[in-house]
Amino acid sequence: MASSSVFSPLLPPLRLSTSCGTRSTAVHAVSTDIAAPATPPAAPLAAVSHRRELVVGTALGALLSKTPLPAGAREVEAGKYLPPAPASPGFVFFKATTKDTPALRAGNVEPYEFILPPTWKQLRVANILSGNYCQPKCAEPWVEVKFEDDKQGKVQVVASPLIRLTNRPNATIEDIGSPEKLIASLGPFVTGNTLEPEEIIETSVEKIGDLTYYSYVLETPLALTGSHNLAKATAKGNTVVLFVASASDKQWQSSQKVLKAMVDSFQV
DSSP: OOOEEEOOSSSOOEEEOOOOOOOOOOOOOOOSOOOOOOOOOOOOHHHHHHHHHHHHHHHTTTSSOSSOOOGGGEEEEGGGTSOBOTTSTTOEEEEOOTTTOHHHHTTSSOOOEEEEOTTOEEEOOOHHHHTTTTTTSOSSOEEEEEEEETTTEEEEEEEEEGGGTOSSTTOOHHHHOOHHHHHHHHHHHHHSSOOOGGGEEEEEEEEETTEEEEEEEEEOTTOSSOSEEEEEEEEETTEEEEEEEEEOHHHHHHHHHHHHHHHHHOBO
16 A cells, blocks of 8 residues: 555644555454453553544645645636736736635634736635634634646645744744744645755745745655745734745746745735
8 A cells, every 4th residue: 555644734744654465364262251351541642642643634634735636626717707916917916805715704814915827726625624613713724725737836825823833922923933943833834744954945034014924945855745845924913824835846847936926925
């Protein structure tokens, strides 16, 4: 059986590898005097936590998976319903509203915006990944929106409760820590599995209005999302919002400038 990967937005992902082998089973005589099995001892806390992570990861494994959604889940091209981006020819402008996601309707996320090529298609976000079941007090991260182009890559907006990263209410991204500290916590949302320090090629800090943004260039050969990832994050209210652009080696050769323009345009 091929190796499989599970990913939990709240907890670090697990990568499981199973192999099928031939088993030999011996037949033994069974006594009719069978003693009642002893009550098993309570599972250690670490084992309980491990099982919980596995269950949650299995349910949310599609978050950053390479596996495409069924064709029926794909929406129309963005250029057919989004306006042109005024300052960016060749792109259309997306600004999230309360019509788009449960978190925006609950007031748990501030509206965000970015540009994208008109040929990209929006993907439906499964209810379990959208946070619809837990708004407005979600304890785990959720996916806001996802867009994809088979030839260029994919982007998604992921929101994480601030309390997951700091105990300070309404903290700024600087309050959470340095760019390196933040990406150490949010790296799995970028890669779909893990992020090693040596995979962080570049970090930058930018001030836009009242908010500070951390940006990242990552080379991630083992990432589920793709071997090339760009990310941009900020904090506002009680939420950290992360914009991720991902591409395979083949996609990256022709689309890196497009993906960079999309990431640079992201604002909350």
